[in-house]
Amino acid sequence: MIPWWLKIKIPRQDREPFFLTLPLLLVWLLLILIMIILLPFLLLFGLLFWFKWYGKLAIFIFPLLFSVLWHLKGLHIDIEDRNGQIYLSFV
Amino acid sequence: MESERRKILEMLSNGTISVDEAERLLKALSESPDSNSANTDAPEVGKPKYLRVLVEPAAGNRHGERVNIRVPLNLIRAGLKWAAFIPEHAQVKLGKAFKEKGISADLSKLSPEDLEDLILNLNDLEVEVEGEEVIKVFCE
Incomplete structure (x- = not known):
């Protein structure tokens, strides 16, 4: 399933870190809008350059992108060292 | 199940796993509860x-x-x-x-x-x- 929330951790000096949960629905809506606008141009580009690798990529980019976004749910990255911390969790 | 058995035997012949490991895997395969099931499309438990x-x-x-x-x-x-x-x-x-x-x-x-x-x-x-x-x- 597609993830609906992105949790990020914001570290604060001498205080407990702050967790922020961002709604991804807004990102997906924006992405769909951009995709709809780009679709005719990509199809035209793909047909014109079908025999080049980028032509094929233009045709298949949306399905490929969707398959990656669809499976993002459950991805969890938490890296911490002396210099800082990265925390991302798709739920 | 046949394909899994074949895969284990291939891994043994390639030297990926030892004879003991192959024996253990084959035993586990034969003892698995869905080993007798004909429906291979069913989702694997513990996958x-x-x-x-x-x-x-x-x-x-x-x-x-x-x-x-x-x-x-x-x-x-x-x-x-x-x-x-x-x-x-x-x-x-x-x-x-x-x-x-x-x-x-x-x-x-x-x-x-x-x-x-x-x-x-x-x-x-x-x-x-x-x-x-x-x-x-x-x-x-």
Whole structure:
């Protein structure tokens, strides 16, 4: 399933870190809008350059992108060292 | 079940696993509750969903790195599909870089079957490296 929330951790000096949960629905809506606008141009580009690798990529980019976004749910990255911390969790 | 038995035998003949390990796997296969089931499309129980990478400082090391990564295996499957669209000149560069590291791999020739094989074998993967940090790589 597609993830609906992105949790990020914001570290604060001498205080407990702050967790922020961002709604991804807004990102997906924006992405769909951009995709709809780009679709005719990509199809035209793909047909014109079908025999080049980028032509094929233009045709298949949306399905490929969707398959990656669809499976993002459950991805969890938490890296911490002396210099800082990265925390991302798709739920 | 027949394909799994064949896969174990292939792994044995390739030297990937020892005779003892093959025996254990074959025994586990014959004892599995769904081994007699004719429906091979049913979802496998205990099939791994995530690749986990854990790095923790070893005992006594306070300032080591901490890593906790969980990657859905379906995301790896989806990501590897992009490999088919790597341009030829980049594939040559990749091939050279792999060779320098002693790896002979061609991502463009990676078929869905190879991928499933790789993921199936990841199921049994568990790496533990102990030094300044304890590194664990496994599927769950």
